[in-house]
Amino acid sequence: MSQYTLNVKIDTDDLQRLKKSGYKLCIAKKVNGIYNVVWYCEPHYFANNAFDWTEEYEVFGIKKFKEGALVKASTNPHDIESGLTCEINESGVMSDSFGSADSSGKFKVINNFGQVSIGINAKLGDDMLPIFVTPTTVTETALFEPIIAVQVWFSMSQTKGMMILAADSDVMQIKYQGKVKERTVTFVDGKWVLQH
Template identity: 30%
Template sequence: MTSKYRLTIFVSEDTFPALKKAGYRLCIAKEVNGKYDVAFQTVKDIVYQSDFEFEERFRVFGTRKFEVGETAQPFTRKVPLLSGQELTLDVDGVFSPASGPVDPSKPFMVNNQYAYPLHFGVDAVVDNDYNTAFVHEMAVLSGEIFMAPKKKLLIWFDKGLETGMMFNHTVSNCLQLDFTETNDLTISYAAPSKTAPEKGIWSFGPLPVLGQTYHPETNTFSLTPAILPSEDELRRLGELLRLEPPTHSKRQLAITANGNA
């Protein structure tokens, strides 16, 4: 299976302007060592459709601290490697080139010979650029350090995070995605209220579209009776679409092509 995988995110047109106005960002974190602790990618300009491409290429580095709300400042050079490979950080803080066979099912390893504690971090690729995806929260001393990036992502909206920023708070109203068996996923998000856009619902697949039939002789659309909602739901749907509430039977609802009821 290719190391590249793609994600498409739809946010309903009634929700994304409210999210932007409230100061939310679309946030993506990548699982490494069973954790999510860095904002791998954030998007301030939330729009109807966002597309991302990820690739399982990595860089490893050492940093002196894990600080919530800050971006990791590398203390060592950042060295590229792939899953299954290994490298050495010597007593002077110099990395060797990566070596060994590539195996996507295995972690990569740092043989740390440096005499002082460091936090080790991982960069991964999103949209052809390296972004920091993980930093060890606890500093480690000399020895073998294993890091296991997974093709798993966490998606949510947050006000305080920027790309590359470390965090340790619990993420709420999120969706976890697993690309282990697929290279392409589409998800969607919609909130029932513009005043609380952060309380929306995540779903797999594109935003739902009601079944409808076009009538050329009258230039109208009619909803499919089998999926027609209740009268109360139709009133709320009318408000959502900025239409007049229906005054006739729900099985005779017709919506004209230019948006008038």
């Protein structure tokens, strides 16, 4: 399984200003074309930061998307891979994944429980952390396509695991395409710069 790395470099003058103002460094991962959960957000960052992950996912049921609330799974989470399907039964239990794994990058959740949103966890370092919640409840089947793209920003109010409609400051969006497994961004003079 491929490992991906995001390097975030922060100019030392900007770093001191951001820390004094109480800004946290935040990252989100793209699913179904949007970023709506804060994957990582910490006040303890440095001039040089590295984030490593592999494309490993879990799915779970959650009551509903609510901006500003922290993601708390309502069902048991379950591992899922590209091409596979999980099912929430009438009792609200998430099944083992089934089907044939493939390279489509998409997976499904069938909901037999009733009105519920579906959440996704992704592995960052050694931890499985929330990256996405369906903005509306799912009544039958939902298809998910996590994209190998992240956005990074600084926030005073948002925090890890929070459901959001948008980042609350300027963002840098970073795509990983082809054989690219590592990207570097720099924050200098109050602006994000993507290194090529």
